[in-house]
Amino acid sequence: MSDLHPVRRALLSVSDKTGLIDLAKALSERGVELLSTGGSAKTLRDAGLTVKDVSEVTGFPEMMDGRVKTLHPMVHGGLLALRDDEGHVASMNEHGIGAIDLLVVNLYPFEATVAKGADYATAIENIDIGGPAMIRAAAKNHKFVNVVVDVEDYDALLAELDANDGQTSYEFRQKLALTAYARTGAYDAAVSTWMANALGETSPRRRVFAGTRAQTLRYGENPHQSASFYVDGSTRPGVAHAEQLQGKELSYNNINDTDAAFELVSEFRPEDGPACAIIKHANPCGVARGATLAEAYSRAFDCDRTSAFGGIIALNQTLDVETAKQITEIFTEVVIAPGADEAAREIFAAKKNLRLLLTEGLSDPAAAGLAIKQVTGGYLVQDRDNGRVDQWELKTVTKRQPTPEELKDLLFAWKVAKHVKSNAIVYVKDGATVGVGAGQMSRVDSTRIAARKSQDMAEVMGLDTPLTRGSVVASDAFFPFPDGLLTAAEAGATAVIQPGGSMRDDKVIEAADEAGLAMVFTGMRHFRH
Template identity: 80%
Template structure:
């Protein structure tokens, strides 16, 4: 078979009519015969183009509300026949089957229908059958047939035809075939995932994840690793749906850290200005404030050293005063629900500073799935969407926390949820003052967080460490009292933890002896 394949006859059957008329006209001008179905044929005809209905080719009308129109040998024979196989050619001639050299199909909008919250029956009706069948047939026969499934490839198709005198190269057809199979694979994945959820199947026998390329990255976590960023069609506000107004292209680590930052700051909703500063996917400062500028300054003061070159997430639109403050040091990314004109102008002077706007906050309680690849497999779990309120707290010590301590305990708990385990977070007056993350022992995290607070106090010229009078959160229970004692020695007065250790009684006794108030949440937040 030669490398070049002529394009004389095309079948166009699309749900998304974007660019259809221009494509049909361009093909017609190149002498290509147009076949089409239903609404596509109508649109082409209304544009003054000559088009032949598939029903005329098959000898059968479209029936069953359009469910049956292209599932016919006259169509699939034209797509699947090997042009250099004498038996195939003879069969085509014997049965009056004409070859189809180009298939342009995009599928019923199943994913969009599900995203709109349609009912079960409506979703079922938006499962395309004929489209995927034709795509798979045409893509299999890419030795002779070109398959186009994305509007964005119309231009590339026409450029290919112009470059090769109305023909396509094998390399082009192979690339289009790969895209086509990825599309049908993603489509089937969307259907099976939706159906599993619809029937309450939490662990289906087979699970498929799919994504659409959003960005080819310069490299991955390190320069020797290649990487790319894919989106999954979710409408959840965040790094994947944000608009980047300015700055350099996001890197692999930028995307990962920005996601962590925005998910954390979204925990605070619209309940007053809040800021989270992230470094290597861990928070180095989180705070509320009277203003957004105040929240940023208080978050920055938790760990000024680590904040350099960090990611900043805000729960309210960026304003000029906060923008001015942020630009005083080097920052990689700022992500916020919005930004006013004055803030944008200030950031414009920092051309490398990336500004992402999300037009909303993520819902920390919304259900979702998370995926993690391991060697030879995939770990799938529900997203950690646990949310604790004051009513969920169980006081286990003789002293109950004060109202001010409860407010800080709940704040610390929200932050600890987003810190790598073992996680320890000291909070005072609605701001983190020490964070210990990712240590192999909980007592080490407690010591590190306290030591970082001491270092910050020294650097800022404070009379005492800010952990004096703070509260402390632990993402999992204290297995021994040593971590609790270390927190008490650092000056913490109240503790929030899940509870559930076989030594809870010993830990509670130590807390009582130290005069600490302690509450259990009954919920753990391991984050690995």
């Protein structure tokens, strides 16, 4: 028996009317009988198409504000009946149930409703019941029934019908069913996540995550790994929603690093002045403020020019022509910014492989959200690190208070350290990083590496002293012993910001006092593994 089955009767019931009329006309021209509901039926009739209301088929009007219309044996029998089962066929004949060969449904816009800040009652009313029930029924019976849940599959359906003289293949129906079940799964995930948030349930017994594929990537972190990029419906500005103006497709590593860069630069609000972050392998290799965006970029670049080569650049203000000229002097993978003026776009246009992403805004570093990490056999789920520390929350623990200039740099360094892999050490001077140590097993090693990079850059710039001379230093977690702090002092740091909380805090404070350092505690750490 052939796996090809004809499409003679279709039920169309959609919330998103995009492409509906064109699809219905194409189906009607192929001799397909059209069934529909409510607004979809009206849209089709207004377009001059012949369509039968589901209420005519069921013998019941739509009721309870449309809550009940398709939950009926005349509908579900037509979707679920096995055409090659004598008992099923006999039941269809006995009760006058017509087969439905094609179901086209997209669901009430629950996700969009919640994203707009709808209240509880409004969100509840936007939970679709009949739609998911029909989709699941049709998908289960994909041996005979086609189910389409995405507008982007309309053309593929018509192409399949044309290729097979009004019929579809089993393989095609299988793929449609896969997409359908993923859609209902994602829909239920959105509802359950919303309810958990609405009820203040931070650790529900069952947690579901869902996404929509935005891009099939060439490969993952390495060429032997396959990969895709999925978006979760979040409306926060960032790499997922950025407009790419030019350059080749983003890779897995590009997306990961660009996200890290943009999240970091978003810590520095545009109204506080221009800022730039340069990222390499998800770690900052230079972050700075400046009087202009071009100066911010130049100062960030001067922290570690070697690592900046082939890096990702994030800006907190609109890219201008002077900054664009500087950026294009070396090889850069991606630039992401809230916007770009026409002159800057023209400069970048000459660099065909340089990707330019525009976000129309910055991410909110204080926004709530989840951070998810897969481990063997499960997932680790936590709140995203949106912790921030203001000046008045700092506790000075040394005899010497930090100067106003040191305090400003300490807060800058603390924001950067939040985005550096642990163990993280960040030296800052005059609103720019001058040394970054990341991802070491020993905090002392991170301190030394950051200082060594500072010495290397001083030599490149023809300076006699390391850039860390007269800097401040941030540590993402406490110094367990005085040795790391003293290493920073030897590099020239004059003030320290760290969480505190070590059993040996008194020894570390004593060492800081003996070295003449000012030190403040935040009471908050920023591990990033």
